Amino acid sequence: SQQTPTRRGTLIxxxxxxxxxxxxxxxxxxxxxxxxxxxxKYIRFPDRTTPIGKLIDSYLRGSANQEDHSIHLLFSANRWELAKSIEQDIAAGITLIVDRYxxxxxxxxxxKANPTLSLEWAWQPEIGLPQPDICLFLSISAEEAAKRGGFGAERYENESMQTRVRELFRTLFERQKDVCVVDAGRTLEEVSRDIQAAVSDCVAQLDTVGPLRTLG
Ligand code: Z5A
Ligand code: MG
Known part of the structure; x- marks a missing residue:
């Protein structure tokens, strides 16, 4: 008897x-x-459990310092070390939810406004990684975010960094186009309803999309 081929999973x-x-x-x-x-399956980046992830964790907690380009490449390497398993899971029909990418x-x-670390430079090591079928961008104002508690103790959790991050996300997603922007400044239920609708549409269209693509 012939086996029905597995329908691939969705990369979210x-x-x-x-x-x-x-x-x-x-x-x-x-x-x-x-x-x-x-x-x-739900996974998150950075994956702090691998040897590279442990270096990233100590950097984020402030217990170790790293040169800007060097830590950037470690964050990227942390995705590359999981790329094969992402491809395998998707091929096996598993739907993957990825928290940050x-x-x-x-x-x-x-x-960080390091003169030799532009957005263009920073994107290069990501080229060739599995491309999400859908990228949901949870958008929230600085005011709404502040209502959810003060800044944490980790590196990057300060106002000036967050302001630049906000601007750069906008720049990046203007270029990337296929991103689904979700107004995240509402209740958990309202936000999740929009996400469910967007993901359901994406899953329904998967057969017309073809195999998993790679980031360019
Ligand atoms: N980083 C990097 O530099 N390079 C990389 O390649 C990658 C990451 C992958 C750690 O990331 C840092 O690594 C991060 C980026 C950098 N630096 N910063 N800043 P992380 O993912 O580990 O960070 P996190 O601390 O887990 O995530 P987060 O962004 O701070 O939070 P979140 O996941 O978006 O939110 P949450 O934990 O779901 O909710 C936050 C709080 O708000 C919590 O109390 C909730 O109960 C509350 N909440 C959530 N939704 C609502 C609504 N709708 N209403 C009211 N309250 C809400
Ligand atoms: Mg989080």
Missing amino acids: VVEGLDRAGKSSQCELLRDYLSEQGHNV SYSGAVYSAA
């Missing part, structure tokens, strides 16, 4: 500013898609 990326609710929404989306009968990678590094 959730991006956004600090406290936009990415992790909360990723969990809600995982539960929603599971209830719909999908085989779902290459977009955060390029934007946070470029926000």
